[in-house]
Amino acid sequence: MDEGAKRARKRGPERTEESPLTGGRSTRGTAGEQTWGAGWPGRVRPDETTRLPSAPPLDLARRDRAYREIRLWGDPALRSVALPVAEFGAALAAEIAHQAQVLFDAPGTGLAAPQIGRLRRIVVYRLPEDGPEPFFRALVNPRIVAASPERELFEEGCLSMPGVFAEVERAAAVTVQASDATGAPLEIDAEGHHASVLQHELDHLDGVLLPDRLPRPARRRFLAELRSTLAGGRQSRGLNHPAG
Numbered sequence: 001m002d003e004g005a006k007r008a009r010k011r012g013p014e015r016t017e018e019s020p021l022t023g024g025r026s027t028r029g030t031a032g033e034q035t036w037g038a039g040w041p042g043r044v045r046p047d048e049t050t051r052l053p054s055a056p057p058l059d060l061a062r063r064d065r066a067y068r069e070i071r072l073w074g075d076p077a078l079r080s081v082a083l084p085v086a087e088f089g090a091a092l093a094a095e096i097a098h099q100a101q102v103l104f105d106a107p108g109t110g111l112a113a114p115q116i117g118r119l120r121r122i123v124v125y126r127l128p129e130d131g132p133e134p135f136f137r138a139l140v141n142p143r144i145v146a147a148s149p150e151r152e153l154f155e156e157g158c159l160s161m162p163g164v165f166a167e168v169e170r171a172a173a174v175t176v177q178a179s180d181a182t183g184a185p186l187e188i189d190a191e192g193h194h195a196s197v198l199q200h201e202l203d204h205l206d207g208v209l210l211p212d213r214l215p216r217p218a219r220r221r222f223l224a225e226l227r228s229t230l231a232g233g234r235q236s237r238g239l240n241h242p243a244g
């Protein structure tokens with residue numbers, strides 16, 4: 001099991017042994033039945049930490065549809081502060097399912113709601129991107145409640161800044177509290193790549209973008225490369241490269 005899934009834990013009332021939410025355990029569909037794109041969200045519930053099958057080959061039509069929804073560098077939604085979610089219910093579940101569909105189709109590692117023009121504090125992500133037992137998670141109103149003093153460099157990309165990557169220094173480990181899609185409290189201890197994904201995605205909820213985290217010379221290089229990539233059009237995006 002992935003470290004992140006192992007470390008995710010529910011707080012609040014005790015849950016029954018068979019609950020898929022217990023201790024970060026998750027449901028597993030019939031082998032071969034689930035798929036990343038076409039099968040989602042029909043067979044994978046968005047309200048829990050969910051194990052997923054390995055990724056199928058990239059579906060270009062679905063990818064292009066996802067790209068049309070993802071806001072790019074320069075879009076004001078990316079610089080806006082998202083609003084907390086106050087109501088949990090079917091509408092929120094549908095919203096999360098849609099956001100997850102875009103994430104899976106892009107495909108990306110993580111996606112924050114402002115990246116598809118919704119100023120709501122919702123993040124979806126999946127890790128590891130190509131491991132044997134990847135998991136998916138949706139976080140509502142997430143916040144970092146603890147960060148390690150140790151810092152680490154992480155290679156990051158962003159679906160809203162396609163095709164450009166940079167090493168970003170972030171806390172090596174963080175603790176995040178959030179609600180899941182049903183409003184149940186969730187606490188996640190993350191380190192390494194998992195921690196960098198969470199910090200990147202939570203930044204999006206406050207209008208903070210990857211280049212803001214770079215020292216000035218690196219930021220200049222990043223933005224120059226980004227401008228030339230964007231000038232090349234959407235098709236110049238890196239294929240299937242994990243990005244948030």
Ligand SMILES: [Zn+2]
Binds near residue numbers: 200243
């Ligand atoms: Zn991003």
